[in-house]
Amino acid sequence: MKEIYFYNTLTRKKEAFLPGQSGKVGMYVCGITPYDYTHLGHARCYVVFDVIRRFLEEKNLKVKYVQNFTDIDDKIIERANSQKKPFYEVSQFFIKEYKKDIKRLGVKDPDVSPLVSEHIPEIIDAVKKLIEKGFAYEKNGSVYFRVLKFKGYGKLSGKKIEELKPGARVEVDEGKEHFLDFALWKKSKENEPFWKSPWGCGRPGWHIECSVMSMKYIGSTLDIHGGGEDLIFPHHENEIAQSEALTGVSFCRFWLHNGFVTINKEKMSKSLKNFFTLKEIFEKFSPRAVRFFLLSTHYRDPLDFSPDALKEAERMTERISRIFEIKQVSQTQDAIKKQAQDLLEGFYDALSDDLNTSVAISRFLKLVKLFNSTKSEFVFEKILNADRVLNFLTLEGKKKVLLMSEEEILKKINERDRARKEKNYELADKIREELSQKGILLEDTPQGTKWRIK
RNA sequence: GGCGCGGUAGCCAAGUGGUAAGGCGGCGGUCUGCAAAACCGCUAUUCGGAGGUUCGAAUCCUCUCCGCGCCUCCA
Incomplete structure (x- = not known):
């Protein structure tokens, strides 16, 4: 039996995986933002981490698997406003759809599935502490993380701050001390849901929820943090900065990232309109x-x-x-x-x-x-x-539609058997062909003739 | 521009110094009246290209061509 090795994005090497404390593994996988149906790219991530989890469990490790839902975010708000619904109706709907789809793929339920909207007090606390420690500052009702203060920024993605240039691709947000600073707390605009905070009405920024919720349910140091490789920068980079600024200890030992699902070698994504939802895939x-x-x-x-x-x-x-x-x-x-x-x-x-x-x-x-x-x-x-x-054997197989009744099929089989006994193979083959046309495949076995749907 | 990933048979896909796993398809066989299913055998002197290191390279180095990703929201 070999030792377990995982490729760690942080070190860019395969490393022997040993659980932190006495056979326990705390693993956190970034969940979806529920503003649309789950697609095949999401599915890959959660199936892969499901296999990692099941594998570790088979190796007799006690795994605590945490996967969040980012149920408050710009895209959800956008969608909710366009449908004139509260944001939570949109997020609840797509969370339900996600669970339905992912269950069919045989993915085990997480031990904890925390929602951002249910962890606002903890998030506010974390932001407060970051301000106290000088890692964050308030500006016009929003709070930003002071990236330059955290040395080691870029260690996960291999980016150097000097090489990340502001301009074309990075939105220059007035009010930030540095263009790389990112929002921990966002002041709410009109028509946006909000929570009260020491900095006024607002909502959490994108990255803080994962830091807060993962550490709440697992502890200051995660054993495994997973997600799609598109999350490496800036999401996971920012998580490291926030979390380590907060605790002073290493946030996560193993960073695991899955590759993309592509179509014609291109990333499956919304903007290219080349994605397939699980709903669609399951029809075929x-x-x-x-x-x-x-x-x-x-x-x-x-x-x-x-x-x-x-x-x-x-x-x-x-x-x-x-x-x-x-x-x-x-x-x-x-x-x-x-x-x-x-x-x-x-x-x-x-x-x-x-x-x-x-x-x-x-x-x-x-x-x-x-x-x-x-x-x-x-x-x-x-x-x-x-x-x-x-976990293939317990899952739903191909849908089989019966175009004729079982009695009818058995009648035909009997008829064919009689023909075969009389060595009237022409008739026998004709019957087999007839059934084949209706999608019924016959197999002659020592135990008699069996049939199944093609 | 910076950083990173990939190019292995008709197709999918393993393989980071010791002489190309596995699957699909195809072909041949066993079984069968014939099929189906299952099983057995065959199916890459060669790993995008050119050099180099080495007794030995798909694997290491250099150059080069092609495809893709991240640097902005994204699993």
């Missing part, structure tokens, strides 16, 4: 295939979406699921047991190597193959063991 592909697809490539590499790739995932997962159709035998030769055990070990070793799911899946498929040729209960159990991490 099963959640089981989607999960398989999302794990088929290493999590840090780009994953290119295409209908063909999803179709292949559909085929593969159907094949995997067919193991349930086989009657198991209890006897297993030692050599086979050894093979199965080695494959399972290889499976976990692959995951230990910075979550190499491609290799892990290949071992998993080998186990399926071994089971198909041995029908061994022992091997079957190894498959179920591996599936506790991958």
